[in-house]
Amino acid sequence: MPITLAFLAYRIFDSIWIESIRYFAGAAGVALLCWLLAGRIAHRRIQTRHATNADRLREVRQSMWSMAVFAFVDLMTVALIVAGAIAFNLGPPVLATILWQTAALILMHDAYFYWMHRWMHSKAMFRLLHSVHHLSRTPTSWAAYSFATGEAVFEGIITPLMIVAITIAAPAEPWAVFIFLAHQIARNAFGHAGFELAWPGFTRSPWTGWMTTTTHHDLHHSEGRYNFGLYFTWWDRWMGTEHPRYHERFEAVVNRRRETAAQGSPGHGAVSP
Numbered sequence: 001m002p003i004t005l006a007f008l009a010y011r012i013f014d015s016i017w018i019e020s021i022r023y024f025a026g027a028a029g030v031a032l033l034c035w036l037l038a039g040r041i042a043h044r045r046i047q048t049r050h051a052t053n054a055d056r057l058r059e060v061r062q063s064m065w066s067m068a069v070f071a072f073v074d075l076m077t078v079a080l081i082v083a084g085a086i087a088f089n090l091g092p093p094v095l096a097t098i099l100w101q102t103a104a105l106i107l108m109h110d111a112y113f114y115w116m117h118r119w120m121h122s123k124a125m126f127r128l129l130h131s132v133h134h135l136s137r138t139p140t141s142w143a144a145y146s147f148a149t150g151e152a153v154f155e156g157i158i159t160p161l162m163i164v165a166i167t168i169a170a171p172a173e174p175w176a177v178f179i180f181l182a183h184q185i186a187r188n189a190f191g192h193a194g195f196e197l198a199w200p201g202f203t204r205s206p207w208t209g210w211m212t213t214t215t216h217h218d219l220h221h222s223e224g225r226y227n228f229g230l231y232f233t234w235w236d237r238w239m240g241t242e243h244p245r246y247h248e249r250f251e252a253v254v255n256r257r258r259e260t261a262a263q264g265s266p267g268h269g270a271v272s273p
């Protein structure tokens with residue numbers, strides 16, 4: 001495939017277009033769901049502070065900037081395809097391969113995110129890379145890609161590298177990459193939604209407690225020092241970085257009764273505007 005300037009420009013615009021659809025489907029989908037369910041989930045609002053329209057606007061603007069950065073990072077995928085490090089299965093999809101490659105992508109991404117996130121919280125890196133994301137003290141689903149340029153680069157480069165890793169065992173299944181990306185934006189948007197939609201007992205159950213909840217990441221935004229994980233709770237538990245009152249905070253939200261919330265009972269994580 002000849003790599004021309006026109007091809008690269010096409011690739012950048014195509015990438016921005018696809019990322020935008022993914023972002024707006026995830027962020028707007030979760031925002032719409034919360035809006036439609038507003039009457040039923042008002043008592044599940046995690047913080048007492050409400051995000052403002054200015055917060056949402058900043059999150060959308062910053063996310064659109066990140067998508068432009070992702071488009072340039074995606075040129076790395078082109079380079080890796082040309083170099084033969086990434087190969088896609090262009091034949092009929094193989095279900096077993098789709099399953100293991102999807103699981104591998106999610107597990108690798110979770111581990112990468114945890115360690116990259118902890119690194120970005122180091123004194124040297126926080127201001128430079130990650131403080132923009134933490135401008136959202138009361139995040140909304142629009143914060144999904146609200147990253148500074150440097151963070152967007154580190155968030156973006158892992159996907160082509162992970163596709164290289166799965167290509168070593170078998171050509172990458174396009175469906176595995178698609179499911180991974182759909183799962184990524186859905187979990188990301190729900191993690192910033194501001195409402196806890198999981199059921200009571202979720203965090204302590206051996207069946208579900210290994211998955212992060214919205215409260216898990218919301219606590220990271222309101223308090224910062226704990227809960228660095230993305231999809232799973234195990235890295236935070238192994239490394240002793242889970243919020244010491246995570247279960248209690250989660251339970252305070254999901255056990256709050258509707259009428260109590262309607263009377264304006266204080267929740268947790270209240271932060272000064």
Ligand SMILES: [Zn+2]
Pocket residue numbers: 117121130134220
């Ligand atoms: Zn953080």
Ligand SMILES: [Zn+2]
Pocket residue numbers: 133139143192217221
């Ligand atoms: Zn976040």
